[in-house]
């Protein structure tokens with residue numbers, strides 16, 4: 001059966017990293033005999049310019065039909081449109097809500113070579129292999145907003161069901177890994193965090209008693225990610241804490257440009273996107289690091305195209321290229337986007353018989 005992939009290159013460096021990602025996807029699909037069809041649609045700032053909306057209905061229809069959505073980055077340089085509904089970022093939030101992808105997986109695994117570029121000492125990076133599960137369709141991102149000239153408010157709400165489903169997902173992941181789950185909240189201040197902590201404790205006690213569960217306040221978690229990251233296995237947290245902590249955690253990999261993500265929910269639909277933004281300062285200059293996108297393609301190969309072999313193949317090719325010194329400027333190298341992509345393509349399949 002053919003898997004349909006909706007391709008949304010988006011804005012800034014989105015299209016250039018998408019080109020790299022699609023080349024690797026096609027090569028991996030060929031090697032592993034996967035039947036895929038890709039269809040592109042406009043999204044974000046580009047869609048706003050072309051159609052007057054960041055998430056036009058034709059793109060929406062394609063995303064609903066697709067088995068997976070692959071996204072570059074969205075955002076516009078300069079002042080945002082006055083109407084919040086027209087902001088490219090709002091299009092992204094609407095896409096996540098439409099697909100129902102409440103669990104956003106952000107693995108952080110420093111690769112030898114790339115992490116040389118990290119401002120953290122090597123001993124802080126040794127043994128780091130963690131994954132943040134960020135709740136993606138609730139919390140303050142989706143609460144009621146009031147915006148006036150003198151006052152504004154953003155409501156943060158969570159229901160116990162919203163907490164349960166993402167905690168269950170994270171717990172399942174922890175069970176398949178090292179059995180440690182860290183739940184991050186701000187229960188000393190926030191009511192939503194107290195609900196989060198209670199529900200998490202209950203789900204783990206009732207359904208995953210074999211796991212080792214810790215609760216950590218978000219400020220302490222921010223510190224421990226830099227001081228003791230190797231102690232973490234799976235972290236689960238609400239939407240905004242997850243957004244902030246994963247940009248921070250990407251420093252462990254050497255660069256925000258290295259970090260991939262996958263967003264999944266109940267059904268077959270899933271969304272794959274690097275965690276970096278549009279980087280307008282380097283747009284169109286062949287300087288962007290394509291690894292965040294290519295590693296997102298690997299996550300798609302595993303989770304949506306059911307080919308963990310193809311995923312391992314792509315990950316090994318990325319690791320080998322970086323280890324061989326083919327690195328973009330953000331990870332202390334001088335390779336272009338295309339040179340690093342070529343290096344990855346050349347190494348694809350070398351490590352698997």
Ligand code: IPM
Nearest residue numbers: 074075089092093243275277
């Ligand atoms: C991310 C991004 C988005 C978010 C922005 C672009 C809305 O920072 O995916 O981490 O905050 O979720």
Ligand code: MG
Nearest residue numbers: 243244247275
């Ligand atoms: Mg972010």
